[in-house]
Amino acid sequence: MTNERTNLPDWSTLMPLLPDQGPRRCALYEALRRLIETRTLAPGAKLPTTRELSTRFGLSRGAAVAAYEMLIADGFAEARIGAGTFVASAVPHLAEIAPPRARRPEPAPVLPGALGVASPDARTTVIFRRLMSTRLARPTPRAYHYGDPRGARVLREEIAAYLRAARGVRCDAETVVVTTGTQQGLDLVVRAALSPGDPVWIEDPCYPMALAALRGAGLRVTGVPVDAEGLDPALGETLAPGARAVYVTPSHQFPMGVAMTMRRRLALIEWARRTGAWIVEDDYDSEFRYAGAPLTALQGIDDAERVVYLGTFSKALHPGLRIAYAVLPEALLGPVLALRERTDRFPSTLADEALADLLREGHFAAHVRRARRRAEVARDALVEGLAAGGLAVAAPEQGLHLIANLPEGVEDAVCLPRLHAAGLGARALSSMAVGATRRNGLVIGFSGFPPDVLRAAVARAGPLVGAASPG
Numbered sequence: 001m002t003n004e005r006t007n008l009p010d011w012s013t014l015m016p017l018l019p020d021q022g023p024r025r026c027a028l029y030e031a032l033r034r035l036i037e038t039r040t041l042a043p044g045a046k047l048p049t050t051r052e053l054s055t056r057f058g059l060s061r062g063a064a065v066a067a068y069e070m071l072i073a074d075g076f077a078e079a080r081i082g083a084g085t086f087v088a089s090a091v092p093h094l095a096e097i098a099p100p101r102a103r104r105p106e107p108a109p110v111l112p113g114a115l116g117v118a119s120p121d122a123r124t125t126v127i128f129r130r131l132m133s134t135r136l137a138r139p140t141p142r143a144y145h146y147g148d149p150r151g152a153r154v155l156r157e158e159i160a161a162y163l164r165a166a167r168g169v170r171c172d173a174e175t176v177v178v179t180t181g182t183q184q185g186l187d188l189v190v191r192a193a194l195s196p197g198d199p200v201w202i203e204d205p206c207y208p209m210a211l212a213a214l215r216g217a218g219l220r221v222t223g224v225p226v227d228a229e230g231l232d233p234a235l236g237e238t239l240a241p242g243a244r245a246v247y248v249t250p251s252h253q254f255p256m257g258v259a260m261t262m263r264r265r266l267a268l269i270e271w272a273r274r275t276g277a278w279i280v281e282d283d284y285d286s287e288f289r290y291a292g293a294p295l296t297a298l299q300g301i302d303d304a305e306r307v308v309y310l311g312t313f314s315k316a317l318h319p320g321l322r323i324a325y326a327v328l329p330e331a332l333l334g335p336v337l338a339l340r341e342r343t344d345r346f347p348s349t350l351a352d353e354a355l356a357d358l359l360r361e362g363h364f365a366a367h368v369r370r371a372r373r374r375a376e377v378a379r380d381a382l383v384e385g386l387a388a389g390g391l392a393v394a395a396p397e398q399g400l401h402l403i404a405n406l407p408e409g410v411e412d413a414v415c416l417p418r419l420h421a422a423g424l425g426a427r428a429l430s431s432m433a434v435g436a437t438r439r440n441g442l443v444i445g446f447s448g449f450p451p452d453v454l455r456a457a458v459a460r461a462g463p464l465v466g467a468a469s470p471g
């Protein structure tokens with residue numbers, strides 16, 4: 001059927017739905033422009049009247065007129081006096097310039113048991129909002145300038161004081177660099193300190209995002225299997241001699257959860273001193289220690305300046321803050337900061353200053369105490385729920401996740417879709433392998449969801465993976 005007022009087939013069926021948000025004139029402009037660029041509306045075709053558009057989309061006439069004015073101004077349409085508005089005779093053909101690409105899928109919904117979810121804390125939210133708005137209302141002169149590539153000094157001072165007291169890290173405000181997540185810190189360090197093709201070690205299994213950063217920097221990565229004492233540098237030297245660096249999570253190995261023993265720590269530092277290699281220590285969840293004294297950070301026992309220390313606020317506060325820190329040996333400060341300056345220059349001064357207030361006024365310490373208690377309760381609920389489903393798991397002494405072993409013959413990757421469909425956001429341990437040997441199990445987080453929700457989600461898991469449910 002042809003619409004009598006235009007020379008087009010029934011144009012209304014060609015019109016995509018307009019997005020709900022944003023000014024109507026812009027939404028209509030974008031929709032029409034796309035139809036013109038993709039030649040869905042051919043050059044010279046008569047466009048509907050503004051009255052038709054406003055009726056069809058429930059817009060004001062003014063919005064339709066404004067959209068046409070924008071199309072005309074940008075050369076996509078032409079107005080012919082007395083005849084109406086037409087698609088311009090010469091417009092770029094989008095399909096030839098850039099073929100429509102497959103859309104990236106939206107992130108999947110976060111299910112109980114997922115990793116990387118922080119628990120909200122109502123008191124901290126109120127305090128942080130107040131501190132943020134005070135900083136917004138009374139900005140320091142520094143807020144109007146380009147900042148220090150190390151991050152705001154006030155925050156570096158607070159982080160250094162916290163790390164010296166809580167983790168035995170040797171540092172001061174001069175050696176701390178505030179980063180946009182551990183991910184940026186790791187990426188900057190490996191790109192500044194190493195060259196593509198350099199051999200490096202990583203724990204096997206490992207934190208997949210760290211592996212991605214190392215591989216992304218063009219390094220030759222060898223996985224060194226982790227045992228009950230953590231990574232063994234002697235094994236590393238056998239598997240890949242001449243490594244220039246190693247990425248480790250000594251206080252709580254990700255994902256296995258073991259703490260690197262003191263003799264391995266000393267051996268690793270000795271190896272780095274002897275070979276001139278770098279140790280990148282990721283201390284990602286040290287705030288969440290439930291039993292036993294924590295070992296001080298590896299960085300604190302290194303007197304050869306070979307350790308880069310990375311820590312984050314993603315676990316104790318939340319990942320959306322994107323604030324983490326690196327403590328750098330003197331020799332790496334210059335190269336890392338030069339790289340930082342030519343990528344994102346410096347982190348958000350506003351967020352740095354408000355976070356410094358949170359630390360200085362003691363709110364962060366109180367927050368961590370509450371967060372730790374909450375995580376411990378959630379951990380116990382998770383362990384209970386797993387036991388109810390027939391999966392016995394020992395409660396971990398640190399961190400925000402655990403590993404559940406699966407019954408004989410059940411493969412993690414095979415049962416994972418069933419678990420996700422049933423509402424449990426576990427990950428497959430095998431997906432975190434570096435080398436050919438893959439360990440089997442479920443990596444399950446216990447942060448960010450109420451204990452009863454977690455308990456219920458995992459109680460369903462056992463029977464789904466074929467574990468015998470007790471009783």
Ligand SMILES: Cc1ncc(COP(=O)(O)O)c(C=O)c1O
Nearest residue numbers: 181182183207254284312314324
């Ligand atoms: C081992 C490890 N390191 C670091 C992080 C935090 O990364 P970021 O600071 O980039 O949020 C995580 C988060 O899941 C992690 O598992």
